[in-house]
Amino acid sequence: MPLPGESHSAYFYQEQVKTVERHTLAVIVDNEPGVLARVIGLFSGRGYNIETLTVSETEHEKHLSRITIVTTGTPAIIQQIKSQLGRLIPVHRVVDLSLAGAILERELALVKVRGKGEPRVEALQLAEAFNARVMDATTESFVFEITGKSDKLDQFISLMVPLGLVEVSRTGVAAIGRGPEGL
Amino acid sequence: MAREMTGAQMVVEALIDQGVEHIFGYPGGAALPIYDEIFQQDKVQHILVRHEQAAGHAAEGYARSTGKVGVALVTSGPGATNMVTPLTDALMDSVPLVCISAQVPTHLIGTDAFQECDTVGITRPCTKHNFLVKRIEDLPGMLHEAFRIASSGRPGPVVVDIPKDIQFKTGIYENLKGAVRTSYRPRLEGDERAIRYAVAMMASAKKPVIYSGGGVINSGPRACELLRELAALTGFPLTSTLTGLGAYPASGKAWLGMLGMHGTYEANLAMHGCDVMVGIGVRFDDRITGRTDAFSPNSKKIHIDIDASSFNKNIRVDVPILGDVAHVLEAMIRVWKEAVPKHDAAALVPWWKQVNAWRAKKSLRYQKSADVIMPQYAIERLYQLTKDRDTYITTEVGQHQMWAAQHYGFDKPYHWMTSGGLGTMGYGFPSAIGVQTAHRDALVVCVAGDASIQMNIQELSTVIQHDLPVKVMILNNQYMGMVRQWQQLLHGNRLSHSYTDAMPDFVKLAEAYGAVGIRAQHPAELDDAIETMIASKKPVIFDCRVANLVNCLPMIPSGKAHNEILLPDDVADEDIGDVVDARGKQLV
Ligand SMILES: Cc1ncc(C[n+]2csc(CCOP(=O)(O)OP(=O)(O)O)c2C)c(N)n1
Numbered sequence: 001m002p003l004p005g006e007s008h009s010a011y012f013y014q015e016q017v018k019t020v021e022r023h024t025l026a027v028i029v030d031n032e033p034g035v036l037a038r039v040i041g042l043f044s045g046r047g048y049n050i051e052t053l054t055v056s057e058t059e060h061e062k063h064l065s066r067i068t069i070v071t072t073g074t075p076a077i078i079q080q081i082k083s084q085l086g087r088l089i090p091v092h093r094v095v096d097l098s099l100a101g102a103i104l105e106r107e108l109a110l111v112k113v114r115g116k117g118e119p120r121v122e123a124l125q126l127a128e129a130f131n132a133r134v135m136d137a138t139t140e141s142f143v144f145e146i147t148g149k150s151d152k153l154d155q156f157i158s159l160m161v162p163l164g165l166v167e168v169s170r171t172g173v174a175a176i177g178r179g180p181e182g183l
Numbered sequence: 184m185a186r187e188m189t190g191a192q193m194v195v196e197a198l199i200d201q202g203v204e205h206i207f208g209y210p211g212g213a214a215l216p217i218y219d220e221i222f223q224q225d226k227v228q229h230i231l232v233r234h235e236q237a238a239g240h241a242a243e244g245y246a247r248s249t250g251k252v253g254v255a256l257v258t259s260g261p262g263a264t265n266m267v268t269p270l271t272d273a274l275m276d277s278v279p280l281v282c283i284s285a286q287v288p289t290h291l292i293g294t295d296a297f298q299e300c301d302t303v304g305i306t307r308p309c310t311k312h313n314f315l316v317k318r319i320e321d322l323p324g325m326l327h328e329a330f331r332i333a334s335s336g337r338p339g340p341v342v343v344d345i346p347k348d349i350q351f352k353t354g355i356y357e358n359l360k361g362a363v364r365t366s367y368r369p370r371l372e373g374d375e376r377a378i379r380y381a382v383a384m385m386a387s388a389k390k391p392v393i394y395s396g397g398g399v400i401n402s403g404p405r406a407c408e409l410l411r412e413l414a415a416l417t418g419f420p421l422t423s424t425l426t427g428l429g430a431y432p433a434s435g436k437a438w439l440g441m442l443g444m445h446g447t448y449e450a451n452l453a454m455h456g457c458d459v460m461v462g463i464g465v466r467f468d469d470r471i472t473g474r475t476d477a478f479s480p481n482s483k484k485i486h487i488d489i490d491a492s493s494f495n496k497n498i499r500v501d502v503p504i505l506g507d508v509a510h511v512l513e514a515m516i517r518v519w520k521e522a523v524p525k526h527d528a529a530a531l532v533p534w535w536k537q538v539n540a541w542r543a544k545k546s547l548r549y550q551k552s553a554d555v556i557m558p559q560y561a562i563e564r565l566y567q568l569t570k571d572r573d574t575y576i577t578t579e580v581g582q583h584q585m586w587a588a589q590h591y592g593f594d595k596p597y598h599w600m601t602s603g604g605l606g607t608m609g610y611g612f613p614s615a616i617g618v619q620t621a622h623r624d625a626l627v628v629c630v631a632g633d634a635s636i637q638m639n640i641q642e643l644s645t646v647i648q649h650d651l652p653v654k655v656m657i658l659n660n661q662y663m664g665m666v667r668q669w670q671q672l673l674h675g676n677r678l679s680h681s682y683t684d685a686m687p688d689f690v691k692l693a694e695a696y697g698a699v700g701i702r703a704q705h706p707a708e709l710d711d712a713i714e715t716m717i718a719s720k721k722p723v724i725f726d727c728r729v730a731n732l733v734n735c736l737p738m739i740p741s742g743k744a745h746n747e748i749l750l751p752d753d754v755a756d757e758d759i760g761d762v763v764d765a766r767g768k769q770l771v
Contacts, residue, residue, distance in 0.1 A: 030365065030366070033315070033317075034307070034315075037307060038307060041308055076495060076499075080495070080496060083490075083491040083492035083494070086492070087490065087491075087492055089312040089332060089365050089367045091366075092366045
């Protein structure tokens with residue numbers, strides 16, 4: 001095994017302390033079979049991280065989809081990820097929203113909580129405080145819908161754990177730049 | 184002109200419209216409609232191989248020796264999976280390839296049908312792009328786009344997977360050669376400002392070096408001419424990677440020899456000690472850089488490449504220039520002539536003096552012998568006896584490959600075919616088949632090892648059937664020499680499974696197939712044997728018995744820096760096991 005703290009050759013994992021950054025990338029692709037597999041295969045094959053990934057057709061007439069990827073890595077890795085994505089034939093553009101100035105990032109979660117009495121009341125109160133909406137209710141459960149930045153969702157979900165959290169479904173991040181300009 | 188025809192006819196029409204004269208392939212159930220069309224025409228000649236892997240490597244050899252796209256045709260299932268190695272090889276070495284694979288009928292896809300496999304899934308990571316054709320309307324466009332993608336930008340392999348029912352369906356075919364179907368449009372022109380900046384850096388260099396690679400050859404003959412012009416204009420010394428050999432002539436003034444793990448002393452030390460490095464069509468891979476944190480520590484690095492992902496992948500560069508090598512060099516030379524009308528060649532004199540001192544070490548020297556054929560000597564004689572003809576050299580993988588690269592003087596591009604990035608044993612012989620198919624009258628020699636040649640030996644049948652007088656010169660050392668060398672270097676000389684017991688009699692083997700077999704055991708027989716091989720009008724297997732335990736030097740052991748290179752004088756073959764420390768032994 002490599003000895004920690006020493007840097008060696010092309011073969012060793014260099015255990016250098018480098019700042020890991022979080023970037024949100026918008027990738028505009030042809031909406032065709034296999035395109036998502038190409039993107040995901042690239043990340044797994046080259047050992048890059050995917051924190052969240054969302055994809056949907058955004059321009060029907062042009063058959064274009066938008067993939068939003070939140071990834072982490074050193075600045076050099078992030079640059080590699082962008083150029084590797086750019087190499088894929090169905091990829092039209094790769095935009096690093098994190099470099100593009102102010103951006104809006106939103107994620108949606110559906111959160112199921114089960115309980116009676118005190119905890120149930122507390123869950124409802126917290127939901128109101130977080131602007132979560134009740135989408136389904138029984139005498140012993142709620143399903144909340146909450147939208148916001150990922151860390152707000154994280155916080156809400158962790159608060160629900162002691163109150164009877166049963167299940168969570170999250171969409172992953174959708175992101176767009178502020179102001180009048182498009183991509 | 185649009186015409187109605189079947190999918191199978193479209194395949195052949197598209198090949199004709201693309202100017203394809205030869206394809207390499209092997210039939211099977213799902214591909215039969217295409218084979219039926221091939222039978223009924225004579226514009227596209229089909230070379231029947233004996234294993235699909237060979238079809239892929241033959242197409243690679245064809246492509247690399249002509250600059251055209253190589254084409255392979257295989258059936259579904261095992262036909263397609265046998266193509267995985269050549270596709271990966273072509274991706275690593277940026278070889279333009281189109282592989283047409285047949286697929287089970289669309290209604291059977293996903294049912295685990297007979298000879299079904301997920302070809303586009305399996306080949307996605309080993310192709311530049313791939314297509315599964317689900318509608319006959321898409322077929323003409325996808326076929327022509329496959330050729331455009333394979334041959335433009337950084338070249339690479341493209342698969343077009345065609346289900347059997349699509350081959351039977353009728354549709355409208357149009358010659359869409361050159362039409363753009365995807366958004367893929369590689370950028371050719373380099374950024375003028377970056378080029379000016381690079382030229383200024385080069386003009387003030389005291390210790391410059393040009394590091395040239397396979398990308399120059401891929402860019403085309405013009406790029407190779409421009410590389411020579413740039414070297415002459417600047418007076419810079421020049422080294423090249425394994426795949427770039429021939430772009431600059433080995434007889435040229437600036438030539439330092441190949442660099443990297445088995446490169447020359449002068450090439451590696453010039454890289455290590457330079458102040459300005461001009462990387463052209465290269466990718467700074469680990470066989471070149473050695474220890475990345477000690478790689479050329481004091482240089483400013485200029486990097487010209489058509490693939491943006493090559494920049495800063497392994498080594499941080501100062502001036503990346505994105506574009507086609509020929510376009511960028513054209514601009515670079517123009518700018519140099521404007522901006523540096525009177526280049527002070529005297530400024531480089533001390534550097535050249537240093538380079539020549541390194542050269543004087545004669546790092547490719549080897550122990551001569553009057554009793555046994557030294558492998559390096561065999562290559563030297565091959566070079567001397569073939570250099571005045573139009574000779575193409577292919578290799579398998581191992582020590583013989585490195586000796587061929589070191590001791591054969593390549594003066595022209597497109598005459599050297601070797602598996603660089605993937606290091607595929609079994610590449611050389613089929614690759615030679617591709618070369619010979621494209622150059623019927625040329626001398627095509629595959630320099631092989633006794634182990635590698637057995638990986639695609641069945642292709643002897645192919646060369647007989649198609650009258651391809653390929654020459655295979657086996658440097659037979661009875662070992663997987665390169666593996667043995669590493670075991671000696673790194674594993675206490677315990678030669679685990681690197682000795683080839685039960686070696687076939689290669690002379691009889693050649694004769695069994697109908698080829699010519701010859702053998703030489705003694706240095707005095709060598710020239711005659713080579714002459715006999717060259718003179719033969721038939722395919723030849725030349726079993727050249729060489730010294731068994733020779734090590735390939737110079738060598739930069741994995742994990743070491745360029746200036747830690749091992750020279751023949753530093754270490755006797757017996758003592759090589761003491762050179763690498765425990766940590767180095769874990770590397771590949
Ligand atoms: C397909 C494949 N399998 C294994 C290897 C690992 N390998 C590299 S060189 C080598 C030995 C080659 O022996 P030989 O062809 O006799 O050539 P020599 O080194 O003796 O010249 C092996 C096994 C490889 N490169 N390719």
